[in-house]
Amino acid sequence: MNSFTPKDTESHPPLVHPLYKSSTTRSPTKDPVIVPQTITELTGPTFDHSSLPDHSADLTMNGRKAGEPIGERIIVTGRILNENGDPISGAMVEIWQANAAGRYVDREDQHHAPEDPNFLGAGRMITGDDGWYRFLTLRPGAYPWGNHSNAWRPPHIHFSIFGPNIMTRLITQMYFEGDPLLQHDPIYGGASEEACVRMIADFSMEHTEEGFALGYLWDIIIRGPKSTPFED
């Protein structure tokens, strides 16, 4: 018997989403084959603190070469939860993002915007007992891309999560509350209207640090154990 919930197809974007052009040839068109969950699926890579380099949750520190990176400091924090609302401790959370001007460190990024020699734009951490993650970083900039005429990606942070097994693996993107670019973005808008708002981080005064950085709060929900049915 399968003990974890399945992929919730109503929450995730369809694989082929014509408004996002490259999805049309790079995604499967046949239905996946549903197979039983075995020891292979019920296990997965679990990481300990030896996988974390210095300052790996502080992106304002971990890329410094000769000074501070430039941009608006933000704290991005929240919990990794499963569908039952249980906090997931020991989850590996990786992030990567553009700099404050909308330029990635990636050498293939040719967007005409300044590089920041003191900003790597990548970090990782492991959630504690209560499922919380927390990164200190810079607010990423928007940047143009070639999907359609005058196309711009809304500012976003890529998130990669390893939960308790390979079925709970998730890579997603976090967006910012109130961003006018969201309604024009086919990647964000690939998910249903009801589901895509779950990728938006809310501004949080509670997590804002006085005189230092704005706080954003975003919980991430992954697959979880099936709840035991009640007996009549």
Add this chain to the structure above:
Amino acid sequence: MSPKKQTPSQTVGPFFSYGLTPQQYGYDYSDLGSGDLVIDGTEGEVITITGTLFNGDGAEMKHGVVECWQADNAGKYADVILKDRFSGFGRVGTGRGEDSRYSIRTIKPGKVDSEQAPHITLTIFSRGLMHHTYTRLYFSDEAKANALDPLLKQLPLDRRPTLIAQRIEEGTEIVYQFDIHMQGDRETVFLEF
């Protein structure tokens, strides 16, 4: 009904290399997983898995990531990833420019239970892919075990070969060829659990 709903998946996009596969592409950041799982003291037959990711037009796909998860030589999955033990976890980019092959150096896994043939789970991410896909790699020299494998038996006969890596011995090196077709007539069988 569940009290919480899953956060939607999104593509990795084109610019993930410095974050997910930094050492492979020469960035100054540590790897969480790499394309070489073999360390001093790893027991088992050392093998290299290599292949290409193809799109629906039959073109090689760069901007892809392949993660692997496998048991050790004795059929046991690692409890926690430690640098001095065989981890069973790897991650590689599908290359850039003309050579878009991926390559993973590992060991052939043992049987994880009495029913299943030896196998490795591959999870694929890429630009243009809104949710990762899972597949399994089986070994061409395990024909007898493959014939009894419950997952392979569940598949239509004509699609089973998409999950079988072909063993090629190149001198002393053992290579398994495993191409992944994301779409089209030869589309690889992708799995959900």
